[in-house]
Amino acid sequence: MKELIQRKRDGAELSSDEIEYWIQGVADGSVPDYQSAALLMAITIRGMTRAETIALTEAMLHSGRTLDWSKLGRPTVDKHSTGGVGDKVSLALAPWVAACGAAVPMIAGRGLGHTGGTLDKLEAIPGFRVKIDPEAFQSQLQKIGVVIAGQSDDLAPADRELYALRDVTATVESVPLIVSSILSKKFASGAGAVVFDVKCGGGAFMRSREEALALARELVSTARELGRKARALLTDMAQPLGDAIGNANEAAEAFGMLRGGAPSDLTELTRDLGTAMLVLCGVARERFEGAARMDRALESGEALRRAEALVEAQGGDPRVVADPTLLPRAAVESLALSQRSGSVTGIDARALGELLVAMGGGRRRKEDAIDPAVGIRLLRKIGDRVEAGEPVAVIEAHRDAPEWADAALRAYAIGDEPPAPRQLVLEQIME
Amino acid sequence: MKELIQRKRDGAELSSDEIEYWIQGVADGSVPDYQSAALLMAITIRGMTRAETIALTEAMLHSGRTLDWSKLGRPTVDKHSTGGVGDKVSLALAPWVAACGAAVPMIAGRGLGHTGGTLDKLEAIPGFRVKIDPEAFQSQLQKIGVVIAGQSDDLAPADRELYALRDVTATVESVPLIVSSILSKKFASGAGAVVFDVKCGGGAFMRSREEALALARELVSTARELGRKARALLTDMAQPLGDAIGNANEAAEAFGMLRGGAPSDLTELTRDLGTAMLVLCGVARERFEGAARMDRALESGEALRRAEALVEAQGGDPRVVADPTLLPRAAVESLALSQRSGSVTGIDARALGELLVAMGGGRRRKEDAIDPAVGIRLLRKIGDRVEAGEPVAVIEAHRDAPEWADAALRAYAIGDEPPAPRQLVLEQIME
Numbered sequence: 001m002k003e004l005i006q007r008k009r010d011g012a013e014l015s016s017d018e019i020e021y022w023i024q025g026v027a028d029g030s031v032p033d034y035q036s037a038a039l040l041m042a043i044t045i046r047g048m049t050r051a052e053t054i055a056l057t058e059a060m061l062h063s064g065r066t067l068d069w070s071k072l073g074r075p076t077v078d079k080h081s082t083g084g085v086g087d088k089v090s091l092a093l094a095p096w097v098a099a100c101g102a103a104v105p106m107i108a109g110r111g112l113g114h115t116g117g118t119l120d121k122l123e124a125i126p127g128f129r130v131k132i133d134p135e136a137f138q139s140q141l142q143k144i145g146v147v148i149a150g151q152s153d154d155l156a157p158a159d160r161e162l163y164a165l166r167d168v169t170a171t172v173e174s175v176p177l178i179v180s181s182i183l184s185k186k187f188a189s190g191a192g193a194v195v196f197d198v199k200c201g202g203g204a205f206m207r208s209r210e211e212a213l214a215l216a217r218e219l220v221s222t223a224r225e226l227g228r229k230a231r232a233l234l235t236d237m238a239q240p241l242g243d244a245i246g247n248a249n250e251a252a253e254a255f256g257m258l259r260g261g262a263p264s265d266l267t268e269l270t271r272d273l274g275t276a277m278l279v280l281c282g283v284a285r286e287r288f289e290g291a292a293r294m295d296r297a298l299e300s301g302e303a304l305r306r307a308e309a310l311v312e313a314q315g316g317d318p319r320v321v322a323d324p325t326l327l328p329r330a331a332v333e334s335l336a337l338s339q340r341s342g343s344v345t346g347i348d349a350r351a352l353g354e355l356l357v358a359m360g361g362g363r364r365r366k367e368d369a370i371d372p373a374v375g376i377r378l379l380r381k382i383g384d385r386v387e388a389g390e391p392v393a394v395i396e397a398h399r400d401a402p403e404w405a406d407a408a409l410r411a412y413a414i415g416d417e418p419p420a421p422r423q424l425v426l427e428q429i430m431e
Numbered sequence: 432m433k434e435l436i437q438r439k440r441d442g443a444e445l446s447s448d449e450i451e452y453w454i455q456g457v458a459d460g461s462v463p464d465y466q467s468a469a470l471l472m473a474i475t476i477r478g479m480t481r482a483e484t485i486a487l488t489e490a491m492l493h494s495g496r497t498l499d500w501s502k503l504g505r506p507t508v509d510k511h512s513t514g515g516v517g518d519k520v521s522l523a524l525a526p527w528v529a530a531c532g533a534a535v536p537m538i539a540g541r542g543l544g545h546t547g548g549t550l551d552k553l554e555a556i557p558g559f560r561v562k563i564d565p566e567a568f569q570s571q572l573q574k575i576g577v578v579i580a581g582q583s584d585d586l587a588p589a590d591r592e593l594y595a596l597r598d599v600t601a602t603v604e605s606v607p608l609i610v611s612s613i614l615s616k617k618f619a620s621g622a623g624a625v626v627f628d629v630k631c632g633g634g635a636f637m638r639s640r641e642e643a644l645a646l647a648r649e650l651v652s653t654a655r656e657l658g659r660k661a662r663a664l665l666t667d668m669a670q671p672l673g674d675a676i677g678n679a680n681e682a683a684e685a686f687g688m689l690r691g692g693a694p695s696d697l698t699e700l701t702r703d704l705g706t707a708m709l710v711l712c713g714v715a716r717e718r719f720e721g722a723a724r725m726d727r728a729l730e731s732g733e734a735l736r737r738a739e740a741l742v743e744a745q746g747g748d749p750r751v752v753a754d755p756t757l758l759p760r761a762a763v764e765s766l767a768l769s770q771r772s773g774s775v776t777g778i779d780a781r782a783l784g785e786l787l788v789a790m791g792g793g794r795r796r797k798e799d800a801i802d803p804a805v806g807i808r809l810l811r812k813i814g815d816r817v818e819a820g821e822p823v824a825v826i827e828a829h830r831d832a833p834e835w836a837d838a839a840l841r842a843y844a845i846g847d848e849p850p851a852p853r854q855l856v857l858e859q860i861m862e
Contacts, residue, residue, distance in 0.1 A: 006601035009475060037465035038600035041472035044440060169469035170437035 001025065001035050008042040016055035023059035027158040033165055040162065040171040048176035053222055056176065060184035063158035067105065067134070067190030072142065074103040077281035078191035079273055080182055082215070083115040085203040085349040086240030089270050090118045090148065091254035095306035097274045098145035099297040102283045105141050106148045107155065107189040111362050111370075112167070114353025115205070116250065119150055124248035124327060124372035128316035144309040156188040164366075179218050183226065193229035193281040195273055196220070200426070203349025204237035209426065216429045229280050234427040235269060239347040239382050242266035246361050246375020249396065252324030258304040259322065265381070265424055271295075272425050328373040334401045335391040336409040344380050344392065346413035352376055355407045359397060374398070376408055383418050432456065432466050439473040447486035454490035458589040464596055471593065471602040479607035484653055487607065491615035494589035498536065498565070498621030503573065505534040508712035509622035510704055511613055513646070514546040516634040516780040517671030520701050521549045521579065522685035526737035528705045529576035530728040533714045536572050537579045538586065538620040542793050542801075543598070545784025546636070547681065550581055555679035555758060555803035559747035575740040587619040595797075610649050614657065624660035624712040626704055627651070631857075634780025635668035640857065647860045660711050665858040666700060670778040670813050673697035677792050677806020680827065683755030689735040690753065696812070696855055702726075703856050759804040765832045766822040767840040775811050775823065777844035783807055786838045790828060805829070807839055814849050 004018050022039065025031030048056065069076045077097065081087055094104045108130075111117035119130045132140070132149040140147050151160060159181050166172045166181075186194050196219050199205070200212030216232035223230035242263045244253040256262040257270060275290035284290035297303045308318035320326045356362045360371040373396075380392040393408040395401050435449050453470065456462030479487065500507045508528065512518055525535045539561075542548035550561045563571070563580040571578050582591060590612050597603045597612075617625050627650050630636070631643030647663035654661035673694045675684040687693040688701060706721035715721035728734045739749035751757045787793045791802040804827075811823040824839040826832050 002599060002601050005472075009472065009601050032599075033463075033465040034468035034596060035600055037468040038472040038602060041436075041440065041469040042476065042601075045473065045476045165465060168433060168463075169466055170433050170440050170473075171469060 001031055005035060005039045005042060008039060008046055011046045013049050014052055014055075016051070016058075019052065019055040020059045023056070023063055023158045026161050027063040036162065036165055037169045040166055040169060040177065043177060044171040044174040050222070050225070053176040053179055053218070054225055057180040057183045057222060057226060060156050060159045060162075060180055061188050064156055064188065065154040066188045067155070069103065069105060069141070069190045069192070072103055074101065074145065075193070075281035075283060076103045076105055076191050077193045077195070077277045078104060078106050078186055078189070079195045079197060079277060080186055081197040082199050082205050084199045084237040084241060085114060085116070085353040086242050086245050086250065087116065087199070088121055088242065088244070088250035088254040089197070089266070089273060091121055091251055092257045092303070092307065093270050093274055094146050094148055095310045096258065096270070096294065096297060096303040097277050099302040099306040100274070100278055100283060100293045102145070102278060102281050103141055104146045105137070105189055105191060106146070107151050107185055108148050109151070112366065113364070114203070114350050114357065114362070116247070116353070116362065118148060120370055120372070121247050121251045121254070122148060124251045125311060125316040125320050126328075128311065129314050132314070140313045144306065144313055146306060146310050148310065148314070151185060156184045159184050175215055175218055178215060179222050182219065183223055187226065187228060193277070194223065195276045195280055196230065196232035197273055198232050198234050199237040200234065201237035201349070203240060203353060209234070213427065213429070220429050231276055231280055232429040233273060233276060233425050234429065236422055236424050236426055237349060238422060240349045240352055240378060241269065243378045243381070244375060245352055245356055245378070246396070247370065247372035248327040248329055249375035249377065251320070252327050255307060255321045255324065258298065258307055260298065269424055276428070330373040330375065330396045330398050332397055332399055332401070334395040334397065334405040336393040336395070336405040336412070338386045338388055338390055338392050338409070338412070338414060340414055341388045342386065342414040342416050343418035344382050344384050344386060344412060345415040345419050347378070347382060348411040351411040352408065355404060355411070358407075359395070359401075359404055380412070383421065385418070386414060432462055436466060436470045436473060439470060439477055442477045444480050445483055445486075447482070447489075450483065450486040451490045454487070454494055454589045457592050458494040467593065467596055468600045471597055471600060471608065474608060475602040475605040481653065481656070484607040484610055484649070485656055487611040488614045488653060488657060491587050491590045491611055492619050495587055495619065496585040497619045498586070500534065500536060500572070500621045500623070503534055505532065505576065506624070506712035506714060507534045507536055507622050508624045508626070508708045509535060509537050509617055509620070510626045510628060510708060511617055512628040513630050513636050515630045515668040515672060516545060516547070516784040517673050517676050517681065518547065518630070519552055519673065519675070519681035519685040520628070520697070520704060522552060522682055523688045523734070523738065524701050524705055525577050525579055526741045527689065527701070527725065527728060527734040528708050530733040530737040531705070531709055531714060531724045533576070533709060533712050534572055535577045536568070536620055536622060537577070538582050538616055539579050540582070543797065544795070545634070545781050545788065545793070547678065547784070547793065549579060551801055551803070552678050552682045552685070553579060555682045556742060556747040556751050557759075559742065560745045563745065571744045575737065575744055577737060577741050579741065579745075582616060587615045590615050606646055606649055609646060610653050613650065614654055618657065618659060624708070625654065626707045626711055627661065627663035628704055629663050629665050630668040631665065632668040632780070634671060634784060640665070644858065644860070651860050662707055662711055663860040664704060664707060664856050665860065667853055667855050667857055668780060669853065671780045671783060671809060672700065674809045674812070675806060676783055676787055676809070677827070678801065678803035679758040679760055680806035680808065682751070683758050686738060686752045686755065689729065689738055691729065700855055707859070761804040761806065761827045761829050763828050763830055763832070765826040765828065765836040767824040767826070767836040767843070769817045769819060769821055769823050769840070769843070769845060771845055772819045773817065773845040773847050774849035775813050775815050775817060775843060776846040776850050778809070778813060779842040782842040783839065786835060786842070789838070790826070790832075790835055811843070814852060816849070817845060
């Protein structure tokens with residue numbers, strides 16, 4: 001192990017046997033954390049070749065159980081987002097795509113720091129279970145075509161160990177480590193095709209478009225070299241997605257989409273991702289057919305019913321999908337009032353994500369509990385006009401909280417002229 | 432801590448407050464090993480500025496107790512070698528320099544891998560104690576002017592933690608980490624002046640002269656910026672020092688020097704180091720006076736008596752100094768017989784160091800026990816003539832061991848012509 005670390009430290013390319021040896025040692029606990037930490041840092045600084053990234057992905061993928069849906073009789077497809085503020089897409093997208101005829105065995109994560117997590121948003125639904133044992137997973141997928149669950153202990157266990165270690169050793173940002181982590185998890189859960197939503201901008205992990213594009217390309221081409229179908233949408237995270245930031249309020253907004261009543265940016269992105277998923281897994285031949293299927297599933301109410309079936313199958317009250325007032329909600333509203341008239345020119349998504357953490361709706365450390373009822377509601381988005389004294393955002397908390405309203409206001413930039421309109425989907429990376 | 436790791440990962444210079452924060456956390460256990468491992472790797476790859484190295488040295492130096500000999504009434508001086516094969520200098524040098532009027536509070540180390548350690552060689556003397564409590568250390572230094580002891584738990588504890596971690600994370604080779612480790616230990620033990628023996632060549636840690644010179648310069652100038660007296664001798668380790676490799680046999684050879692009967696390379700280097708120590712700590716005004724004092728202490732028998740006093744003070748039988756047959760010695764000799772006539776052109780010191788480990792005389796891992804009685808005796812050194820069928824080396828083991836004799840023979844290169852004579856002390860670095 002020491003020689004292996006040394007070789008990467010000096011910039012050498014590791015063989016697939018060496019990478020396999022390391023990852024097996026991570027999985028069975030024989031390689032101590034401090035050796036992995038040193039190697040992760042060497043990888044972060046020295047980088048990895050494509051061959052190394054592929055070997056690392058394969059080793060992590062096979063470090064535990066892998067699921068196989070080849071006998072399901074339906075194509076499987078998943079979506080992965082690199083995370084942002086207000087990104088509640090998965091809650092609606094997974095049942096919506098299932099309603100179109102694909103199966104969606106989705107492994108989702110929790111929020112940390114300024115970004116939220118799908119599992120936390122789902123757990124805002126009283127009774128909802130995100131831990132699903134393999135038999136229940138299989139029968140639910142067979143029956144309703146959609147599961148959203150946490151990564152079980154036996155799926156890519158080496159990735160889980162390394163992910164926790166990267167988080168505390170400043171080695172999260174390495175592209176090969178990100179790519180192998182995402183792909184090993186996704187492919188261990190048996191999805192035959194994956195669409196990546198790679199976000200860039202102030203509220204995203206990758207701030208610049210160039211970095212995000214590099215990650216998107218690496219994800220798609222590594223997945224393809226592993227024999228899987230993949231494509232990526234490069235999407236804008238210059239401001240939060242949709243109007244709700246929180247857990248229960250984001251779940252409500254996501255389900256609102258399935259009733260036709262959600263902010264247009266959120267609906268547009270979700271529909272584009274679903275269309276790409278349907279085409280990629282072969283349910284639709286091309287994107288116009290995919291989009292038409294998505295629209296039909298929405299209009300027919302089939303997407304809504306599938307979401308209700310999902311919530312019910314995982315122990316929640318299915319009525320929350322049609323009636324968001326059944327979700328918890330902090331009752332005391334504090335308004336962030338604009339001090340000037342003008343147009344919103346920017347919204348600091350990261351600052352709002354961090355504000356939610358301060359309000360108790362997010363986590364500073366993994367072991368923190370979160371309060372699903374608190375949230376931030378944006379009344380104005382970039383390009384919107386506001387008059388002095390009008391609110392731009394509402395804090396929903398358990399007490400009057402002018403300091404949080406002030407913090408929300410500080411996240412807004414208001415200028416004289418509206419900015420040029422922005423595109424939400426910046427690019428589609430097919431290979 | 433995470434941001435600190437991140438900054439070094441990205442090549443930034445850490446402030447002395449940041450370094451102090453890390454080292455305090457290492458000393459009190461609040462910074463976990465894996466974070467230190469990641470930071471050590473980032474330091475190894477990115478390097479450290481002079482200011483960072485000084486801050487790191489100071490932080491480690493003050494992470495525990497520091498000894499103060501200012502009231503001793505004699506100047507204190509120490510020597511540090513970067514380690515090599517057959518380097519038994521300290522055993523004779525410390526009492527010899529003490530016999531000249533300086534006080535030598537020497538903190539020594541153990542062997543690991545192919546290099547030996549002073550403490551292991553001293554422990555070949557039955558009863559010899561290397562753990563000395565602070566009160567006994569002080570009274571012994573006062574009384575006989577010399578102590579050779581292990582690093583006690585309370586001296587530079589952060590260095591001890593980091594050293595163990597570096598050993599298993601391929602971060603041993605970093606010059607700033609080496610410099611701060613050596614200096615913090617040496618200065619915590621209260622030596623007012625230190626002479627460094629920086630070795631280069633096949634048997635040394637630094638193989639090339641350039642690397643060794645860079646380390647020597649960094650040691651001397653960092654020490655001086657910390658307000659301490661320091662100089663370094665750059666010395667050749669192309670072959671083992673002296674003729675004995677082992678523990679008891681090296682102790683015997685070292686004490687033989689004090690009776691005037693030791694290989695000339697060993698005696699020459701020890702005398703040069705002692706001379707530099709006497710000048711540096713002010714006992715001698717310049718090197719001719721220093722050398723004359725060294726010679727006088729040897730001829731008068733004062734150096735020998737001081738070595739006996741040292742052994743006795745630390746629980747050993749003082750008669751071993753005059754009579755090496757009292758030391759343990761493996762009785763079965765196997766000869767490494769030259770297959771050709773010619774001149775010795777090279778001796779692979781590292782291979783011989785590793786052979787000693789294989790024979791049980793060294794450690795693969797820290798927790799290994801060693802056998803002080805086994806050893807290798809070199810009958811020929813570089814430049815010596817040998818005839819076919821004559822022995823070049825002798826294995827001393829507990830059984831007949833032709834395979835070890837073969838291994839010793841393979842460490843010898845024998846050619847037609849003797850090589851050009853080599854210098855042992857290559858350079859003296861004064862600042």
